[in-house]
Amino acid sequence: MSEFSLIDLERIVAERAKVSPEESWTAKLVAAGQEKAAKKLGEEAVETVIAAIKQDRNNLTAESADLLYHLLVVLNIAAVPLQDVLDELQRRTGQSGLQEKASRPTS
Numbered sequence: 001m002s003e004f005s006l007i008d009l010e011r012i013v014a015e016r017a018k019v020s021p022e023e024s025w026t027a028k029l030v031a032a033g034q035e036k037a038a039k040k041l042g043e044e045a046v047e048t049v050i051a052a053i054k055q056d057r058n059n060l061t062a063e064s065a066d067l068l069y070h071l072l073v074v075l076n077i078a079a080v081p082l083q084d085v086l087d088e089l090q091r092r093t094g095q096s097g098l099q100e101k102a103s104r105p106t107s
Ligand SMILES: N=c1c2ncn([C@@H]3O[C@H](COP(=O)(O)OP(=O)(O)OP(=O)(O)O)[C@@H](O)[C@H]3O)c2ncn1[C@@H]1O[C@H](COP(=O)(O)O)[C@@H](O)[C@H]1O
Pocket: 012, 013, 016, 023, 024, 025, 026, 027, 065, 066, 069
């Protein structure tokens, strides 16, 4: 279970996007289009925020899972590979100098 990553989920989303909307939530969202899927992503974001504000750890975990899944569906529809997002995050670690600071010995 600990081996499971967002890259795995991205692959599952891509596979399920191709099946009939009657048998898959992913396919249903993809068939509904980018705007509808993006609105669903927004709803999941709000639910995640509410769980965080309520300091409800269990709900925050569940809503975060919903949020990440729906983000991957939107990225799939928009044809944006998750790797592009990861590359952007990695590029920012270089920009911020955080890596340098982290590896610098403390005196
Ligand atoms: N990770 C998820 C995942 N997270 C959430 N959801 C679905 O997202 C939907 C929306 O969640 P909501 O809480 O909003 O429930 P809702 O019934 O829409 O409620 P309302 O918004 O209508 O009030 C639900 O049907 C959830 O099942 C997911 N559906 C699929 N996956 C993954 O995608 C794979 C393929 O799923 P299918 O495409 O359904 O085969 C699965 O094996 C999972 O790995």
